[in-house]
Amino acid sequence: MNAPAELALLAAVHTAEQHAAAVARLCAALDAAFEACSTPHDPSRCARFARGVREALAHALADPALVTPAQREGATDTYRRHLIATDGRGRYTVAALVWQPGNASPIHAHHTWCGYAVLDGTLTETLYAWDQARQGASVVRSHARAGGAVAFGGPGRANIHRLANGSDKEAVSLHIYGVPGERISTHVNDVLPLAQESAEAAAR
Numbered sequence: 213m214n215a216p217a218e219l220a221l222l223a224a225v226h227t228a229e230q231h232a233a234a235v236a237r238l239c240a241a242l243d244a245a246f247e248a249c250s251t252p253h254d255p256s257r258c259a260r261f262a263r264g265v266r267e268a269l270a271h272a273l274a275d276p277a278l279v280t281p282a283q284r285e286g287a288t289d290t291y292r293r294h295l296i297a298t299d300g301r302g303r304y305t306v307a308a309l310v311w312q313p314g315n316a317s318p319i320h321a322h323h324t325w326c327g328y329a330v331l332d333g334t335l336t337e338t339l340y341a342w343d344q345a346r347q348g349a350s351v352v353r354s355h356a357r358a359g360g361a362v363a364f365g366g367p368g369r370a371n372i373h374r375l376a377n378g379s380d381k382e383a384v385s386l387h388i389y390g391v392p393g394e395r396i397s398t399h400v401n402d403v404l405p406l407a408q409e410s411a412e413a414a415a416r
Contacts, residue, residue: 230277235297235306238278241268242304242388255390256325256366265388269329269362272386279308279331284384286310291317291377296386298393305393311335311383316376319349320401324390327364333383334358340372340404348407372404 245264246255255261272278283294287310297306311333319340335357340349349372357363357375365371367390377383391399 227277227280231280234272234275234278237275238268238272238306239297239299241271242299242306246303254325254366256364262327262364265325265327266362266364269327269364269386269388273329273331273360273362279384279386283308284310284382286312286315286382288312291315293396295393295396302392303390305389305391305396307387307389307396309385309387311375311377311385313377313380313382317374318401318403319372319374319406320403321369321372322365322367322389323399323402325364325366326387326389326400327362328385328387329362330357330359331384331386332359333377333381334379335361335383335385336376336378337363338374338376340374342369342372342404343407346407348405350407369402369404 242265245261245268246252248264249255249258249261251258251261279294279296283296285294286292291312292310294308294310295305296308299305308331319338321342336354337357338354339352341352342348343350365373375385389396389400
């Protein structure tokens with residue numbers, strides 16, 4: 213018998229079991245957040261739910277088995293999203309996003325509630341305000357989001373942002389979206405344009 217190969221197989225099985233247990237712990241915490249919510253049609257309006265999602269993300273940061281090595285693989289041209297878990301009732305989807313240096317999201321709001329945490333590295337989050345007159349997003353401020361940072365926001369254009377990896381090292385973030393897995397690419401981001409300066413302002 214090939215002992216090294218057998219040991220490698222046992223290690224892979226053990227790792228898979230640890231990953232499954234980590235996913236189950238996160239999903240149980242999210243289920244508890246839903247149970248504590250009195251507004252299930254829009255849980256983002258419930259303070260207990262928002263707190264529960266933040267706490268679930270914070271605990272997930274300390275669970276090294278949650279994101280596998282395969283789910284940490286990135287792409288050169290854009291950030292890469294790896295599906296980690298979907299709720300059987302379609303209430304949420306969990307994904308890991310891998311950001312190579314220079315990767316960035318578009319400016320966007322969300323069609324649904326969303327929470328995220330930075331697992332590794334540092335991301336820069338730029339916040340925007342919607343300018344109705346110019347039909348675009350205006351920059352408010354930017355700040356670094358280092359490993360351990362946790363955020364939660366509801367749907368709508370009151371929460372517009374852009375995430376980018378401006379460092380020289382890879383970054384990984386964990387995201388929870390209030391949509392079923394099959395809608396993650398179409399029903400999450402509300403991509404928005406940057407507000408353009410008026411001709412008078414540009415001439416000053």
